[in-house]
Amino acid sequence: MPKEYRTIQEVAGPLMLVKGVSDVNYNDLGEIELASGEVRRCKVLEINGTDALVQLFDSAAGINLSNSKVRFLGKSMELGVSTDMLSRVFDGMGRPIDDGPEILPEKRLDINGLPMNPAARNYPQEFIQTGVSAIDGLNTLVRGQKLPIFSASGLPHAQLAAQIARQARVRGKDEKFAVVFAAMGITFEESNYFIESFKETGAIDRTVLFINLANDPAIERISTPRMALTAAEYLAFDAGMHVLVILTDITNYADALREVSAARKEVPGRRGYPGYMYTDLATLYERAGRQRGKNGSITLIPILTMPEDDKTHPIPDLTGYITEGQIILSRDLYRKNISPPIDVLPSLSRLKDKGIGDGKTRADHSNTMNQLFAAYARGKDAKELMVILGEAALTDIDKIYAEFADRFEKEYVSQGYDSNRSIEETLDIGWKLLSILPRSELKRIDDKFLDMYYQK
16 A cells, blocks of 8 residues: 655645655656545656655645645556557546546556667658648658648648548558547647547547647646557557557647746746757657567657747757658648648658659659659749749740649649548649640659650
């Protein structure tokens, strides 16, 4: 039986100081029993000699210093995992909130996970088809990769996240594929949108959802992505599934981290975020990947809204260092009704070359991708010139490039949130657009592919 302490010294906001403790460790879980018999949960944030600083998961209202008792459970937070978690909805602490039964766990895992030994990692190389042309064709997602989406407030990242979760699959192989979706600090309306969207299309059957609402405690927001990644590790490395983890919104997570850090009176770093935010984000992102000798894999798409659309803000900045690229949503494209508004030029998938080509997508993929980037960049330049100098200043070929840029945005990037394009459809749309340009302009494409696909 855990030892009970009646030595609560003070309660300040979400923090509580307990004196005279022994055998208590950092991150241990605790329970506070009030005079009424109600039990609330807490977690050890700091040990200083025999003093323990504890963070409350619930509100501090009603805690009476003289007759409340604290017990420390001698273990950190765990999640009971099982393949029965698929098609279920949980809160940020791993409790079911879909009116279904409790999960009977096959094992209990520490939610902080175990870091993957770099020497035991396999290189990410299989193509994942998301059905979204701007990703599949130009910034390809590869199994085991960490590819964040940089969005901004008011942009439709929620629709894009739900679309990728519904449509993503590994082609050609009949492998077990699952999605773990964790939402942090979202509204009830958004939560409803995600759940209904997965139910309507039947994607819920292969999805585990963790939902943390905006009015839930900050400390719960910090555990939500860890719960999700623990479930993903079990499904990937114990059950042999290929798991796509989508975390939205990392900005809400980082704000909760800042709130807890401020409550502990830690010295703030850039913009008030704690100095260890880089390390903290890395402990999440680095749990993705493929392991030698294991069939399963974890591919991670964290979504974050850049405060003030600023990609030098600490959250996108640090995320960019840890992950393998980024997909950037653009407010300008959103205003033009391009959906999804993916800005392909500053977006980047650092592993795309590993997942495309003969046997994975199609032999002409790499050539057409480079040519589309080059032609779109030149078309945008031509359009900017037109704005400054007027259309008369453009040469005939510049006008063709300007037309290409417009059609590229409308036909290739913009496809709506319900269309699921195969990689062949995406490549064929690319060829149709490249055929606007004279053949002599397509200098990045091998002649044998031009003979096969170029139509004038």
